[in-house]
Amino acid sequence: MKPLLLIAHPGHELRIFQWVYQTRPHVVVLTNGDGSIGQPRLEHSRQLLDPIGVQIREDWLASVPDSGIYNALLGTAPSPFQAWLRSLIDIGMQGHFDTVVADQAEGYNPSHDLCRVMANCLVRALRQSGRSIRSLEFPLIGHSCDPARQHEVEEEVTLTGAELAHKLSIMHLYASSTSKTLERELQTMLETFGEASFARECLYPAARTPYESNELPPNMPEFERIGEERFKAGIYRNVIRTKHLRQLAQDMLNKN
Template identity: 30%
Template sequence: QQLVDEMITVLAGEAIDYVAADAVEGFNPGHDVCRLLVNAALARLRDQDGRELPNLEFPLEAGALRRETTSRGGIELHLDAGAFDRKLGAIANYPELTEEADRLRAAHGLASLGVERLSPVDYHLDISECSEQPPAYERWGEQRVQSGYYKTVLRFKEHVEPLARQLAP
């Protein structure tokens, strides 16, 4: 709740035209939780002062979101050569993302990094239909527990869904 309150303070105090954040994809629970926090902050901001900021999401794992949104207002940005080079430079200078970036380049090609797609969010805190169930991160977590890398598996029903309920007004 405190983090959501901090987000509201920033959103209310700045000249912001829209908010863009991770899409729920069921691949990384951290990304899905970030989306929940953004959705909760935008809903509370709307309830507190009537400010309705456009809420957009971007896919990280898929070239495009598998689900269709019911509203219009998406944005597709084609990066020019300079912006594309800066993006590749930022990726190269973030060694913690090397494995993830290599995997995405192999799956979608380098050119896929030159387009940013922002889609309107048409769900709130119920993200159970936004990705397969159980989400991919549970299978990955199970493998990591078996290998001894993790001690426990983060689960949608046990960990993420209860957080969504706590964030509800």
């Protein structure tokens, strides 16, 4: 039985690429990764994963543009979230996966945090139905294997020198081929943590988010801070706030 890898954006699979190569998970991607420039990168991920026998399961969930996520969170467009969750619950009940691996909620991007909320609600519903499901998460912005969290690691993959070199080359090529934003993010992570940090891929037990507890995060999320700045600058008409994710989480918990 394969794991389910549930990610918000194409490209997140690169963060744990060796794990993906070894386990060949089902991959579900919430968005096509077009961002603000309107250039989807889902096809880049498909071209990366197909040769290693990993399928993006668009038959399970059809990805939408990033704006579709944002507008649905703001309530200015129909929400696909309940239908997505219901579909994944039904697939999980058919026994297609016994592990859910998904983005960690780091307060960096609302779609990342939404993905974690969906994963948690999916696992909760399956467990309540009697399924034994592991629930794991991995960081996208933080250290791949933070030494301070070593005691928390549930699953770890250590890359050889050749595997690390291959992974780094793929990450650079993917970023340069798709998005200046990805290039900047990759460069920031390399400067912050160093290339060697990518030689370990750690999966942690999934944490419950403040959104599910209907609480405020301890600090203002980065996406809300940036949203406020761009709203004041006249770039954004609306700001996605923690209240939007809290309301979504409560709706998912109450209806599933």
